[in-house]
Amino acid sequence: MDLYQEFSIFVQKFSQIMIHRILEEQIVSLLGSGKAIVIMGARQVGKSTLLESIFRDKEKVLWMTGDDLDVQELFSQITSSRLKALLGNSQYLIIDEAQRIPDIGLRLKLITDQIKEVQVIATGSSSFELASKVNESLAGRKREFRMFPVSFSEMVSHTNLLEELRLIPHRMVFGYYPEVVSNPGNENVILKELSDSFLYKDILSLENINKPDKIVRLLKALAFQIGSQVSYNEVGQLVGLDSKTVERYIDVLEKSHIIFRLGTFSRNLRNELKSSRKIYFWDLGIRNLLIGNLAQVENRTDVGALWENYVIAERLKYNAYCYSIAQYWFWRTQQQKEIDYLEEKNGQLNAYEFKWNDKKANVRAPESFSKAYPEAFFKVITPKNVDEFLL
Numbered sequence: 120m121d122l123y124q125e126f127s128i129f130v131q132k133f134s135q136i137m138i139h140r141i142l143e144e145q146i147v148s149l150l151g152s153g154k155a156i157v158i159m160g161a162r163q164v165g166k167s168t169l170l171e172s173i174f175r176d177k178e179k180v181l182w183m184t185g186d187d188l189d190v191q192e193l194f195s196q197i198t199s200s201r202l203k204a205l206l207g208n209s210q211y212l213i214i215d216e217a218q219r220i221p222d223i224g225l226r227l228k229l230i231t232d233q234i235k236e237v238q239v240i241a242t243g244s245s246s247f248e249l250a251s252k253v254n255e256s257l258a259g260r261k262r263e264f265r266m267f268p269v270s271f272s273e274m275v276s277h278t279n280l281l282e283e284l285r286l287i288p289h290r291m292v293f294g295y296y297p298e299v300v301s302n303p304g305n306e307n308v309i310l311k312e313l314s315d316s317f318l319y320k321d322i323l324s325l326e327n328i329n330k331p332d333k334i335v336r337l338l339k340a341l342a343f344q345i346g347s348q349v350s351y352n353e354v355g356q357l358v359g360l361d362s363k364t365v366e367r368y369i370d371v372l373e374k375s376h377i378i379f380r381l382g383t384f385s386r387n388l389r390n391e392l393k394s395s396r397k398i399y400f401w402d403l404g405i406r407n408l409l410i411g412n413l414a415q416v417e418n419r420t421d422v423g424a425l426w427e428n429y430v431i432a433e434r435l436k437y438n439a440y441c442y443s444i445a446q447y448w449f450w451r452t453q454q455q456k457e458i459d460y461l462e463e464k465n466g467q468l469n470a471y472e473f474k475w476n477d478k479k480a481n482v483r484a485p486e487s488f489s490k491a492y493p494e495a496f497f498k499v500i501t502p503k504n505v506d507e508f509l510l
Contacts, residue, residue: 160266161376185219217241224256268295294404346424384448456485
């Protein structure tokens with residue numbers, strides 16, 4: 120019996136056990152605080168499942184979805200008296216996909232200010248739409264949370280450390296979306312459905328995307344460049360867009376929770392790159408589907424880039440859930456001396472190199488970096504010690 124078969128049996132054994140999400144305790148602690156709770160994250164990362172877990176045993180909960188036209192119309196002409204009639208004796212109002220509702224920020228402010236006994240929870244898959252609609256209206260009246268696909272640490276709590284370490288190669292191919300994790304053997308079909316949801320229901324429906332075919336080509340081009348420096352000019356030439364449009368579309372993709380950017384660290388050396396960036400995917404399953412390669416890692420030439428993307432994404436999830444104030448970059452000089460990931464917190468600079476091959480774990484930081492930043496801590500992260508970095 121191979122590892123994948125063992126994994127399938129293990130998951131089937133625990134299929135009835137919901138994966139516990141780190142955000143649950145943080146959200147529960149705010150119920151009744153008088154602040155609106157806003158949860159942002161891509162579709163299918165588990166926002167609704169999380170709220171179902173929190174409110175499963177609670178009464179007087181009113182659920183709505185901004186995708187419904189009648190809900191949009193209802194809120195378009197809402198007044199405080201109509202709101203009170205709508206809410207009745209409800210203590211909790213949950214609105215999924217709240218960004219679909221026009222002027223949702225003002226509507227949530229109305230409830231928060233005038234119907235204080237009702238706790239409002241809003242979710243959104245398009246953070247740039249939802250954030251722009253609630254930030255000004257709900258200044259000082261809300262708490263925002265960002266939700267990601269399931270994290271390494273959440274899966275360790277769900278199964279155990281040894282099991283999750285063994286499954287890292289599988290996660291590097293198929294990713295961590297809850298439905299993917301919970302349905303071994305059906306990853307290809309589920310990822311295709313998720314990809315279609317991302318590209319066609321959310322991103323391509325946005326009013327400011329006037330060349331939808333180009334943004335799909337852009338996303339595929341970025342998928343081939345994880346771990347590499349990205350030039351907006353070069354990518355634009357590949358997909359037929361000018362550099363400013365490329366940057367705007369990348370901003371949309373980032374705020375849609377599909378990709379994230381890593382900028383360059385530069386302080387002491389004249390030959391340090393100052394304006395470069397790398398782009399990674401929050402979920403490698405989506406990335407691998409985009410390039411049409413769901414082969415296992417032992418049969419791939421991009422395993423080093425996959426490992427780098429995997430570890431950085433999981434580290435950023437960990438930091439976000441811990442409310443870490445860490446800043447992060449990569450480092451590179453014009454002579455192509457490079458460090459994969461730098462993180463600074465409370466004045467301490469830490470540098471990390473990511474190596475899939477354990478035999479390369481004895482590499483040292485570039486001499487130019489060590490001389491310029493002698494106080495920096497340096498460590499190589501491999502599959503053998505990754506848990507120290509992600510837990």
